[in-house]
Amino acid sequence: MxxxxxxxxxxxxxxxxxxxxxxxxxxxxxxxxxxxxxxxxxxxxxxxxxxxxxxxxxxxxxxxxxxxxxxxxxxxxxxxxxxxxxxAIEDVAFDGATVQVGCGADYLGFIERCCDQALAGLAYAAGIPGSVGGAIYGNAGCYGQDIGSRTVECTVCTPDGLRVETLAASWFEFGYRDSRLKREPRALLSCVLRLERGDPALITAEIEEKLEIRRVKHPQWRIEPTAGSYFKNLPSGFEAPGLPFSPGTRRVPAGVLLDACECRGLRVGDAMVFAKHANILVNAGRATAHDVLALAEIMKARVRAKFGVELEEEVMFLGERPSVSTATARSA
Ligand SMILES: Cc1cc2nc3c(=O)[nH]c(=O)nc-3n(C[C@H](O)[C@H](O)[C@H](O)COP(=O)(O)OP(=O)(O)OC[C@H]3O[C@@H](n4cnc5c(N)ncnc54)[C@H](O)[C@@H]3O)c2cc1C
Missing domain, CATH: 3.30.43.10 (Uridine Diphospho-n-acetylenolpyruvylglucosamine Reductase, domain 2)
Structure with missing residues (x-):
């Protein structure tokens, strides 16, 4: 043999x-x-x-x-x-108001652990799914706040696995849903965040309040699969008569434009615009990536035609991107 x-x-x-x-x-x-x-x-x-x-x-x-x-x-x-x-690195170590966390830790679980330690500063983000590392990569946030402003430093590894180093927050050039990692990829291993002392009862109340708001407005992703907001809000500087800005930012929400184009309920295959939010796509069964891309193209085309602006995807695509013809969407 x-x-x-x-x-x-x-x-x-x-x-x-x-x-x-x-x-x-x-x-x-x-x-x-x-x-x-x-x-x-x-x-x-x-x-x-x-x-x-x-x-x-x-x-x-x-x-x-x-x-x-x-x-x-x-x-x-x-x-x-x-x-x-x-x-899947999930270790957490507290040192006063500073905390070191493995970047694979679930973001909500981590926020709740901080609350147990009477540490405030992240409760606003309760309900953003995903990991701490994913949040830092895209500088996740809401209500005009983001994780970058709490970040002190991160330990990262080059994509080839050859060099591990610790980089200060300034390296990351955090911006709106943006960090330097999108241009110079590194694997985030762990990070240090600075929080502040708070009252656990008040932090818990804020977490519950934010989760409740999401329960009412957003799809429950475990039941109605989704990747959250599909398009980025408009760049600051974009204005159109009568259109409001997102709370805490000077950006017009993409959802407002999509509503003006009557996108809610549009459907291609099993990819569907969520009934309560025009910028959220849901998988209503067996949606394919092709269905989602075709639906997104239709939404972009409507906004382009009405407002002369190009929506940019917030959701990232992994794998080979197929060419998509703008199939006809139907209203659900
Ligand atoms: C229902 C719903 C609501 C949402 N609400 C919000 C919201 O309010 N605000 C908001 O900002 N986002 C929101 N999102 C989007 C999403 O939850 C965030 O962008 C989240 O931070 C992504 O983290 P993740 O771990 O899931 O990243 P993934 O989806 O796994 O990856 C996204 C990108 O991050 C990179 N990445 C992930 N981990 C690391 C790491 N350790 N090191 C380096 N790169 C890494 C990946 O390579 C990929 O490029 C929502 C999504 C859903 C489904």
Missing amino acids: GFRTPGIGDRLRAAIGEGLRAQEPLRHHTTFRVGGPADWFVAARSQDQLVAALRAAHDLELPSFLLGGGSNLLVSDEGFRGLVVKN
């Missing part, structure tokens, strides 16, 4: 250790519940495992993608040809 040459799976497994999966359906890892399989997938539970996974992919010349909670992601129906590394 001859020896078998180790394949990619063997070599990845040797570098990463336990937990490597082949042909993992990515729809199981996104809140949109859309997307084909990743050739390879691992949920990395420690910094060493995550760095080893990125490095192994680099050595094997395999594309890699770092996944958080999958709440801002539309995955191609063909999936991803490479290794998806889910950040």
